[in-house]
Amino acid sequence: MSKAPAASARVLVHGIVATADLFLRESQRIFRPHGLSAAQFNVLNLLAERADGVGYSQRELADALLVDRSNVTGLVDRMTATGWVCRVDDVTDRRVYRIQLTEDGRRLWSNVAPIYAQVVSQVTECLSTVEITRGVAVLAKLQEAATRWSAP
Amino acid sequence: MSKAPAASARVLVHGIVATADLFLRESQRIFRPHGLSAAQFNVLNLLAERADGVGYSQRELADALLVDRSNVTGLVDRMTATGWVCRVDDVTDRRVYRIQLTEDGRRLWSNVAPIYAQVVSQVTECLSTVEITRGVAVLAKLQEAATRWSAP
DNA sequence: GAAGATTGAAGCGTCAATCTTT
DNA sequence: AAAGATTGACGCTTCAATCTTC
Numbered sequence: 001m002s003k004a005p006a007a008s009a010r011v012l013v014h015g016i017v018a019t020a021d022l023f024l025r026e027s028q029r030i031f032r033p034h035g036l037s038a039a040q041f042n043v044l045n046l047l048a049e050r051a052d053g054v055g056y057s058q059r060e061l062a063d064a065l066l067v068d069r070s071n072v073t074g075l076v077d078r079m080t081a082t083g084w085v086c087r088v089d090d091v092t093d094r095r096v097y098r099i100q101l102t103e104d105g106r107r108l109w110s111n112v113a114p115i116y117a118q119v120v121s122q123v124t125e126c127l128s129t130v131e132i133t134r135g136v137a138v139l140a141k142l143q144e145a146a147t148r149w150s151a152p
Numbered sequence: 153m154s155k156a157p158a159a160s161a162r163v164l165v166h167g168i169v170a171t172a173d174l175f176l177r178e179s180q181r182i183f184r185p186h187g188l189s190a191a192q193f194n195v196l197n198l199l200a201e202r203a204d205g206v207g208y209s210q211r212e213l214a215d216a217l218l219v220d221r222s223n224v225t226g227l228v229d230r231m232t233a234t235g236w237v238c239r240v241d242d243v244t245d246r247r248v249y250r251i252q253l254t255e256d257g258r259r260l261w262s263n264v265a266p267i268y269a270q271v272v273s274q275v276t277e278c279l280s281t282v283e284i285t286r287g288v289a290v291l292a293k294l295q296e297a298a299t300r301w302s303a304p
Numbered sequence: 305g306a307a308g309a310t311t312g313a314a315g316c317g318t319c320a321a322t323c324t325t326t
Numbered sequence: 327a328a329a330g331a332t333t334g335a336c337g338c339t340t341c342a343a344t345c346t347t348c
Contacts, residue, residue: 006269008284009276013175015291020172021218022295023165026302028318039338059308066173068340073310078337095308095347117158119301124161126297131290132160138279138287139167143174145278149271150178180340191316211330223317225332230315247325247330 016142030119034112039065040079041116044109047085047101055088055100084108168294182271186264191217192231193268196261199237199253207240207252236260 027038036044046056046064058076062069076099079085084105090096101109124132179190188196198208198216210228214221228251231237236257242248253261276284 005281006273008281008288009279010269010272012276012279012284012287012291013272015288015295016168017172017175018218019291019295019298020169022298023169025318026298029302032318037337057308066170067338069308070310070341071339075338093308093348097309117162120162120165121158123294123297123301124164126293127161127164127290129157129160131286131293132164134283134286135164135290136160136167138283139164139171141278141283142275143167143171145275146171146174146178149275150181177340189315209330219316220318221330222319222332226316245326245330249331 016139026119027116030115031112034108035082036108036112039067039075040084041112043075043079043099044084044101044105045113047099048106048109048113053100055098057090057096057098059096061099079105168291178271179268182267183264186260187234188260188264191219191227192236193264195227195231195251196236196253196257197265199251200258200261200265205252207250209242209248209250211248213251231257 024038027041031037031041042065043061046061050056056064058072059069061076062072065072076085076087076097080087083102085099086102087097088100090098127135176190179193183189183193194217195213198213202208208216210224211221213228214224217224228237228239228249232239235254237251238254239249240252242250279287
């Protein structure tokens with residue numbers, strides 16, 4: 001494996017952050033007309049794709065979204081206020097809430113998810129299957145390396 | 153050019169955002185012991201690499217950092233409070249401030265920048281030169297496509 | 305003591321509206 | 327009118343500390 005020159009490595013890292021920033025900004029513009037934020041859309045996505053109706057605990061939500069547990073409190077607060085999710089007491093453990101999608105939440109997700117999917121497909125149609133596969137592999141290597149670095 | 157399956161395209165987009173998130177989180181942990189945030193490090197970087205001593209206007213900083221102009225006000229406020237940058241009145245246009253590095257700011261940057269560079273090189277040493285080149289190219293295509301989408 | 309949830313303080317980011325200067 | 331900077335309102339995120347329940 002040939003050694004990576006420092007300059008282009010830095011360009012790659014900066015490019016990843018800049019591209020993610022761009023995606024985030026643009027996705028906010030998609031969600032905003034629906035009163036939704038990117039973080040809230042991710043919550044909707046998780047809940048909607050879980051068919052068993054049990055829902056996620058806030059801790060599970062935090063782990064899945066890769067954010068701090070304390071963050072989920074406010075996120076769920078706001079989504080409860082708008083009526084898209086609700087907190088249900090867990091029957092076996094009184095410490096935990098099960099967060100579940102409401103009717104309104106599911107309806108909103110049904111409207112917004114296809115729009116988001118289409119934008120993703122439009123933006124990525126400039127890439128070939130090989131490029132996508134290689135890109136995913138590079139990202140996986142980087143994540144692995146970064147994780148290994150953070151916990152030596 | 154072969155068509156990109158929707159599923160893997162979405163994995164790629166998610167991977168970019170997740171990797172950037174991971175980088176951001178880890179870089180915060182590097183900067184924090186120095187009382188610095190990632191956003192502030194970027195400001196230091198811009199100012200330090202501009203040798204002419206003229207500095208950036210806040211508008212120029214906003215454009216370079218890809219953030220809203222209003223955001224820069226608070227960022228510069230905080231960095232002025234810690235004494236790392238200062239606002240200097242522009243001599244030709246009384247609307248604009250020139251933001252310049254202080255002695256302290258330059259010293260801090262001299263300490264932190266090599267640490268950051270080394271972490272970047274450690275995390276990216278798992279990649280070959282070819283992988284980096286291809287990765288950068290994919291990101292450039294995506295940014296171009298996303299930008300084109302946002303302003304049709 | 306450990307785990308789930310919450311709170312308060314702080315920084316970062318957007319947007320809309322305002323002020324000053326050009 | 328247009329451009330640079332600022333303000334206020336709001337959401338997202340982290341961290342440290344606290345409360346309740348296991």
